[in-house]
Amino acid sequence: MSPTDSFNDDLNGCNQHASGSAIDKQQQSKDSVFFRDGVRRIDFVLSYVDEKDGERKQERRRIYEDNLVNVGLELETESKSESEDGKTYFVKIHAPWEVLSTYASVLNLKVPFKVDDTLDEKTEMPMSWLATPFRLPKDIMHPEPDYFTAPFNKDKPDFFLINDKDTFFPPSTRNRIVYYILSRCSYTGEECADKDKKGIKRLLNNSTYTAAFPLHDVSSFTSFLTLKGTAEIERYTLYKYWAKFLCFFKEQPLDLVRNYYGEKIGIYFAWLGFYTEMLLFAAVVGTICFLYGFLTFDDNEWSKEICNEKIGGNIVMCPLCDKKCSFWKLNTTCNSSWQSHLFDNVATVFFAIFMGIWVTLFLEFWKRRQARLEYEWDLFDFEEEQQQLQLRPEYEAKCTKHEKNPITQEMEPRFFDNFSVSISCSFYFMWSFFLKISLIIACIIGVIAYRLAVYAAFASIMKQSPTNHLEVVGPYITPQLATSVTASCINFVIIMILNLMYEKVAIWITDMEIPKTHLEYENKLTVKMFLFQFVNYYSSCFYVAFFKGKFVGYPGDYAYMFGKWSKLRNEECDPGGCLIELTTQLVIVMTGKQVWGNIQEALVPWMMNWWGSRKARNHPESLYSRWEQDHDLQGFGQLGLFDEYLEMVIQFGFITLFVASFPLAPLLALINNIIEIRVDAWKLTTQFRRPVAAKAHSIGAWEEILNGMAVLSVVTNAFIVAFTSDMIPRLVYMYAYQPDGELNMKGYINNSLSVFNISEIPLENRPEEEENPSWFNSSITTCRYRDYRYPPGHEKQYSHTMQFWHILAAKLAFVIIMEHVVFLVKYFVAWLIPDVPSDVRARIKRERYLVQKELHDYEVEKLKIQLKKRKSSTLSLNERPHIFI
Numbered sequence: 001m002s003p004t005d006s007f008n009d010d011l012n013g014c015n016q017h018a019s020g021s022a023i024d025k026q027q028q029s030k031d032s033v034f035f036r037d038g039v040r041r042i043d044f045v046l047s048y049v050d051e052k053d054g055e056r057k058q059e060r061r062r063i064y065e066d067n068l069v070n071v072g073l074e075l076e077t078e079s080k081s082e083s084e085d086g087k088t089y090f091v092k093i094h095a096p097w098e099v100l101s102t103y104a105s106v107l108n109l110k111v112p113f114k115v116d117d118t119l120d121e122k123t124e125m126p127m128s129w130l131a132t133p134f135r136l137p138k139d140i141m142h143p144e145p146d147y148f149t150a151p152f153n154k155d156k157p158d159f160f161l162i163n164d165k166d167t168f169f170p171p172s173t174r175n176r177i178v179y180y181i182l183s184r185c186s187y188t189g190e191e192c193a194d195k196d197k198k199g200i201k202r203l204l205n206n207s208t209y210t211a212a213f214p215l216h217d218v219s220s221f222t223s224f225l226t227l228k229g230t231a232e233i234e235r236y237t238l239y240k241y242w243a244k245f246l247c248f249f250k251e252q253p254l255d256l257v258r259n260y261y262g263e264k265i266g267i268y269f270a271w272l273g274f275y276t277e278m279l280l281f282a283a284v285v286g287t288i289c290f291l292y293g294f295l296t297f298d299d300n301e302w303s304k305e306i307c308n309e310k311i312g313g314n315i316v317m318c319p320l321c322d323k324k325c326s327f328w329k330l331n332t333t334c335n336s337s338w339q340s341h342l343f344d345n346v347a348t349v350f351f352a353i354f355m356g357i358w359v360t361l362f363l364e365f366w367k368r369r370q371a372r373l374e375y376e377w378d379l380f381d382f383e384e385e386q387q388q389l390q391l392r393p394e395y396e397a398k399c400t401k402h403e404k405n406p407i408t409q410e411m412e413p414r415f416f417d418n419f420s421v422s423i424s425c426s427f428y429f430m431w432s433f434f435l436k437i438s439l440i441i442a443c444i445i446g447v448i449a450y451r452l453a454v455y456a457a458f459a460s461i462m463k464q465s466p467t468n469h470l471e472v473v474g475p476y477i478t479p480q481l482a483t484s485v486t487a488s489c490i491n492f493v494i495i496m497i498l499n500l501m502y503e504k505v506a507i508w509i510t511d512m513e514i515p516k517t518h519l520e521y522e523n524k525l526t527v528k529m530f531l532f533q534f535v536n537y538y539s540s541c542f543y544v545a546f547f548k549g550k551f552v553g554y555p556g557d558y559a560y561m562f563g564k565w566s567k568l569r570n571e572e573c574d575p576g577g578c579l580i581e582l583t584t585q586l587v588i589v590m591t592g593k594q595v596w597g598n599i600q601e602a603l604v605p606w607m608m609n610w611w612g613s614r615k616a617r618n619h620p621e622s623l624y625s626r627w628e629q630d631h632d633l634q635g636f637g638q639l640g641l642f643d644e645y646l647e648m649v650i651q652f653g654f655i656t657l658f659v660a661s662f663p664l665a666p667l668l669a670l671i672n673n674i675i676e677i678r679v680d681a682w683k684l685t686t687q688f689r690r691p692v693a694a695k696a697h698s699i700g701a702w703e704e705i706l707n708g709m710a711v712l713s714v715v716t717n718a719f720i721v722a723f724t725s726d727m728i729p730r731l732v733y734m735y736a737y738q739p740d741g742e743l744n745m746k747g748y749i750n751n752s753l754s755v756f757n758i759s760e761i762p763l764e765n766r767p768e769e770e771e772n773p774s775w776f777n778s779s780i781t782t783c784r785y786r787d788y789r790y791p792p793g794h795e796k797q798y799s800h801t802m803q804f805w806h807i808l809a810a811k812l813a814f815v816i817i818m819e820h821v822v823f824l825v826k827y828f829v830a831w832l833i834p835d836v837p838s839d840v841r842a843r844i845k846r847e848r849y850l851v852q853k854e855l856h857d858y859e860v861e862k863l864k865i866q867l868k869k870r871k872s873s874t875l876s877l878n879e880r881p882h883i884f885i
Contacts, residue, residue, distance in 0.1 A: 032625070032626055033215050033217060033626060035074075035076050035092060035094060036076065040074060040094040040096075041094060041166070041171070041174070042092045042093070042094060042215055042626075042627070043093055043094055043095050043171070043174045043175055043177075043178045043214065044092075044093040044175055044178045044179065044182065044212065044213070044214050045090055045091065045092055045093070045211075045212070045213055045214070045215060045627045045630070045631070046090070046091040046093065046200075046209050046211070046212050047088055047089065047090050047091070047209065047210050047211045047212075047627075047631055048061065048088070048089050048091075048208065048209045048210050049080075049087050049088050049089070049210060050080075050089065051087055057206075057207070057208045060187045060188075060203065060208045061187075061203075061208055061209070063186075063187050063188060064185060064186070064187035064203065064208075065091065067185045067186055067187070068093070068181070068182070068185055071099070071181060071185065072095075072096060072098055072099040072102075073093050073094070073095055073099060073178070073181065074093070074094040074095075074096060075091055075092065075093055075094075076091075076092045076094070077089060077090070077091050077092070078090040078091075078092070078625075078627070083628060084624060084625075084628050088210070088628075088631070090625075090627045090628070090631070092627065093178055093182075095174055095177060095178050095181075097165045097166075099177070099181075100169050100174060100177055101152070101154040101157070102154060103177045103180060103181065104152040104154070104169065104173075104177065105151075105152055105153055105154045106180075107176075107177065107180065108151045108152075109151065109152050109173065110149040110150060110151055110152070110378040111149055111150070111152045111160050111161075111168070111169075112147030112148070112149055112160065112161045113147070113148060113149065113150050113159055113160045113161060113851075113854060114147065114148045114161070114850070114854060115145060115146070115147055115148075115161075133249070134249055134250055134251055135250075135251060136241055136250055136251055136253055140237065140241050140253050140256065141251070141253055141254075141255060141256075142255055143234075143253075143255060143256050143259065144255070144259070146376075147161070148847055148850055148851070148854075149378050149847075150851045150854075150855070156858065159854070159855070159858050170259060171214070171217065172259060172260060172261065172262050172693035173693065175214035175690075175692055175693055176262065176692060176693040176694065176695075178214075179200075179212075179214075179692045182199070182200040182212065183199045183200055183201065184198060184199060185198060185199070185200075186198035187202075187203060187208070200212050211631055211635065211689075213630060213631070213635065213689040213690065213692075214689075214690045214692060214693075215626055215627065215630055215690065216235050216626075216630055216689075216690045217233055217234055217235050217260075218233045218235045218236055219626060219629050234256060234259065234260045235260065235685060237253075237256060238253070238256060238257065238260060238681070238685050239682075239685045239686065241253055241256075242256070242257070242681045242685070243678065243681040243682040243684075243685040243686065244678070244682075245675075245678045245682075247678070248674050248675075248677075248678055251273075252269055252270075252273050252677070252681075254266055254269060254270050254273075254373075255376075257269055258377055260690075261684070261690075261691060261693060262691070262692075262693030262694050262695065263377050263379060263693075263694070263695045263696055263697075264641065264693075264694040264695060264696035265641060265684075265691065265694075266373075266377070267370075267373065267696050267697075267698065267699060268641055268644060268645065268699070269677070269680070269681075270369070270370075270373055271366065271370075271699050272644075272648060272673065272676070272677055272680075273677065274365075274366055274369055275362070275366075275648065275652075275673065276670065276673040276674060276677065278358070278361070278362045278365070279655075279666050279669055279670040279673060280670060281358065282354075282355065282358050282655070282666035282670075283666040283667040283669075283670045285351065285354055285358075285663075285666075286351060286659070286663035286664055286665065286666045286667055287663070287664065287667055288347075289347035289348070289350065289351045289663040290342060290343070290663045290664050292345065292346075292347040293341055293342040293343060293344075293345045293347060294342060296341075296345060297338065297341065300337075300338070300341045301744060301745035301746060301748065302337070302730070302745055302748045302749055303334070303337040303338050303341055305746075305747075305748070305749040305750075306330055306331060306333060306334055306337045306749055307331055307334035307337070307338075308331070309331065311330075311749065311750070312329065312330040312331035312334065312749070313329055313330075313331045314329075315329065315330040315331075315749075315750075315753065315784055316328075316329060316330075316776075316780055316782070316783050316784065317329065317330055317753075317783060317784050317785065318555045318756055318761075318783035318784065318785045319765070319766075319767050319783075320572055321569055322558075322567060322569055322764060322765050322767075323764075323766075323767060323768055323771070324767070324768070324771060325767055325771070326767045326771040326772045326773055326776070327767065327772060327773070327776050327780070327783055328773070329775075330749070330753075330784070336580055339580055340579055340580040343579055343580065343583055343661060343662060343663065344579045344580075344725050344726060344727065345727075346727075347663070348660050348663070348721060348725060348727065349660075349721055349727060349818075351659065351660065351663050352659065352660040352717040352718070352720070352721055352818070353818065353821070353822055355655075355656060355659045355660075355713065355717065356710075356713065356714045356717065356822035356825075356826060357822065357825055357826065357829065359656055359710040359713060359826075360710065360825075360826040360829045360830055361829060361833075363703075363706060363707060363710060363830075364829065364830055364833040364835070365833070367835040367836075368833070368834070368835065368836065368837050370698055370699075371835060371836040371837065371840050372837060372840050374697055374698075375840050375843055375844055375847075379695065379696075379697040380697070380844055445561075485584060485588065488540070488584060488585045488588040488589065489588060489592075491540045491585075491589065492588060492589050492592045492593070495536050495537060495589070495593075496596070498536050499533070499536065502529065502532040502533065502536070503529065503639070505532075506525055506528040506529045506532065507525065507639075509528060510524050510525045510528060518694075519696075519700065522642070522700055522701070523700055523701040525639075525642070526642070526645075526700065526701040526702060526705070527701060527705075529642070529646060530646065530649065530705055533646060533650055534653070537589065537593075537650055537653070537654075538653060538657065540585055540589070541582065541585055541586060541589070541657075541658050544578060544581050544582045544585050545578070545582050545658065545661070545716070545719070545720055545723075545724045546719060546723065546724070548571050548573065548578050548581070549571060549572050549573030549578045549786075550723070551570055552569075552570045552571070552572045553570075554754070554756065554785060554787060554789060554798055555756040555760075555761050555765065555783070555785055556756065556760050556761065556762070556798060557798075558570070558765060572785075572786065573786065578724055579661050579720075579724050579725050579726075582658065582661040582662075582720070582724060583661050583662045586654060586658050586661060586662050586665065587662065587668075589654075590651070590654045590665065590668065590669075591668060593647075593650070593651075594651065594668070594669075594672040597647055598672070598675060598676065598679055601679055601680070601683060602679050602682070602683060605634045605683050605687040605688065606683075606687055608634055609632065609633055609634060609687055630689050630690070631689075633687060633688055633689045634687055634688050634689065635688070635689055636684070636688045636689060636691040640688075640691065644680060645699065645702050648673075648676075649702055649705060649706065649709075651669055651672070651673075652706060652709065653709055654669070655669050656709060656710065656713035656717075657709065657712060657713050657716045657717070658716065658717075658720065659713070659717065660717040660720040660721050660725070661720055661724065661725075710826075711823075714818075714819055714822045714823060714826070715815075715819060718814070718815045718818040718819050718822075719815060721814065721818070722811040722812075722814045722815050722818075723811055728807060728810050728811045728814055729752060729807050730745060730748060731810070732803070732806055732807050732810050733745070733748050733751055733752070734748075736806065737751060737803060751803075752786065752788070753784040753785065753786060753787075754784065754785055754786075754787045754788060754789040754790075754791065755782050755783075755784060755791040755792065756782060756783055756784070756785060756792065756798070757781065757782055757792040758780065758781055758782060758783055759781065760792065787800075787804075788800060788801045788803050788804035788807065789801060789804075
């Protein structure tokens, strides 16, 4: 840290830590963001309560605030007698120009040096007037003119466009600089050798301070609607044009978001908005595929056969569980077969291929959009700054030695025990990961066991169709549906419970690794959290898609979950297929997560703020100061944005990994995201303290995770179409096994069901006498089951037929062909679309050229002035009279 000279202001005693006399708060505006003199802006606020503090905490605060003053910050303290609760102290911090300029150089911040004179190369799009209802005013979308920028140098103030030193650095930049100082300032004396004791984060963790935050530029205590003619207030403008739900169809004012909250939050909302726009295309195609399934009901020949009294009504099916499940007729699954057709049809294959290409287009176009934002927001070379200049205080505190950087040739802190720490943390991570995986698998097995046990109970209870008297939904409730819905709900509750522990474990492991930079820290934490959540959210869907109904055996030799002693027979898929159950699982988990997430994000902060400010509502607004209002809001937290990304990436997985089972998933995601953008904007604008502005040039490790999921989605959807859907067996039947040689599905149901002799069913598998329906009698000697096996009496009875192997070969061939086709198109599209637009690449080169040219001209002009001064001084010296002695 480069300390600056300390500054003293004797007008108001700004360097004193407590005010000697009470201040009449009625004379101060409740929306004041300045010190008592009305001149110096409040850049940051610290708060603490000293009622139960010991001498150690008081000493920490005294030394810490003294050290802040020593590096040039100016402090002003509000006594607890002046606060609303009568026990909270507020330390207001102001950074003068000398401090700001010094640390702007240290952080290599880019500032304007010349107005951008580049001609607007954008051409008017055809029929652009159609987008007018979705546009915002130009002064809102682009609140500032474009500038060419260069890294700030305090030794060249006249090179930059500095009109007013008080407003040259915007509030977001000011609070970022102050937080940088707060994070590195020690709270021990110089005589103390413990370098680990520094930074506001540690002081917050040990309760020395209760909060540290920058102020919003206007209060939200009263309604924003009372602020008329104040468009220059950024928070009010964001609320009016961004946070209101009625603006859901409008574009986002990203430049204003970036100016107020910083580039990191701006990049998130840019990504979320772009993702939502791209979802529109997937939602339209998915809805068309769903409508195709709905409109082709009459062509669904296999469902007609199932529902036909002469076909499905005469086919007796073998029991689906032991003892409590009876023999049943095929036509009882009539409704589920029709429902399955909505999602299991020819359009499913087309939509799976489309989504594989859509994912590639989304990621490639986002790279171009991100590259444009990097240029417009001066982030295109930010990563190098982040790696070299912005080390984490926790890393610096652990460094006991320094080493020369071979690139910069400067001495940098090095943590020489990092290798052993990494090995240790890797062990802890792997151990924790396997422990969590085991816990998740145990929960999934518990849910499966629940499904197996409860299915028998539902089958026994519902054998007389007690739900048929219910209007509309009664006929659709079957034991399979009841089991699937209740198991999915239980699984969702388990997922939410397990989520509570994952975040703490992931943070603990990442903290042990002591990452060097903030970017490295977030990337490590991102990978760990995503691995936990991936298994947690998707494991149940993987079970239903790829394991349920695949290892059940046949009536004479059933497979059991834990062996025959457990009496938990593996689940079967009904003749309608397992795809409808995967759809049910996906809808419940995905919809439940989105609804619960929005309620939690919007309702919880509002309730906590309402409860926290309940006392202040009983007093005049003029007594409720700005720092107290913001103090009563919720803190955004270090992982505030991280949780938002995680929520959206998990949703991205639902609409890509399993989209072949539910074409309406993109539509549900689109609706959720439209709400999500406004909910996030509303809570940031009204319910949370202003976050510390931070820079980020991309969405970080999430981009690699999205790329990985895009590749995995092609594989999972190919396997869903091949092994979960009945598409391949139907095609094989139509083209190779149709008895009449016609290209239709007549006779498919009879062909897909094998025959078993009832007398050969073991006694432990047979249903109890009271469980059998009234129509069942001794004249029925055989039952059917879903498989391709030889009938009883055949020399290869109950072994797989040749048709089974033909279908298996067709499934594997489909997977290979679909994967290769989609991957070929994906990589071709990725190669065809450059990551950086050509005009952006040209502008970046031009800006770098202009920076060099302007700096050169500046230095030459400065040198000319110096030479001219030197020449004039020499001439004046020569003109002096000479005295000879």
